[in-house]
Amino acid sequence: MYRTADLHVHTNFSDGTFSPEEVIQHASKIKLSCIAICDHDVLDAIGPCLAAGEKYGVEVIPGVEVTAEKQGCEIHMLGFYIDRKDEAFRAKLAQLCAQREKRIYDMIDKLKKHKINLDPGEVFKLSGKGSIGRLHLARMLYKKGYVATVDDAFRKYIGNNKSCYVGKINLTPEEAIDEIIKARGIPVLAHPGVMGKDEFIPSYIKHGLMGIEVYHTDHPPAAARRYEAMAKENNLLMTGGSDCHGLGKGRVLMGVVTVGYELVERLKDARR
Ligand code: AMP
Ligand code: FE
């Protein structure tokens, strides 16, 4: 049987809506052999996912999606086979989570200029445990009727460079690569097509980037082909995944983008 893997899945420890058990149950239902758990700046879903994975027969790759910033532009770096118990890495992620919390308050402040009054406590409650992010804010804007869709919240207010966007993540992509390598993970640039900053990529490669997320829900076929060529040219690993956020983005994306298990084997070969 041809085995497939979805190498980019979120849980409710970041901005997904499924608990670890629900994520694994869904993966098993749609017959995925393997998934990578890549929550934003938090590792605490990995343990419960590994346990549920054993129970349901789904292989779980411990991963993370680290938030970085370059020239005011948010860049996401995936780390596969990360050591989830590495204390220095956990401390670095805790700093990023604190910055995430601070910027939620700052964005709520900026929204006031548009006569939008959100209660920070309610947004934090919606986000639950783990890391808070813009998707939680967007969902609250939707829930309170300020926007017609979650996507609208990003388009009108909190998308990159929109009037209520606040960056302030104090980590460069190069530093994110270093941190992932120090925690024995494989650094892979997440969805470069979403950022649209291909000109930055050579400096990441020089800095030790090991792979590119070639296949992604928001990569049209032409983008996937471009990144596939770039990966081959530079001898980089290729990954792909749905970036499923449970119901956080409306519909469940898990399995919409998958890769063949042979790409998982290449990741395993590159493991430290
Ligand atoms: P943050 O991690 O707080 O910077 O927020 C980024 C997250 O917001 C991404 O990981 C996505 O989950 C979500 N996001 C970004 N743009 C959109 C969009 N247009 N529609 C829905 N979700 C989005
Ligand atoms: Fe997200």
Ligand code: FE
């Ligand atoms: Fe991302």
Ligand code: ZN
């Ligand atoms: Zn993601």
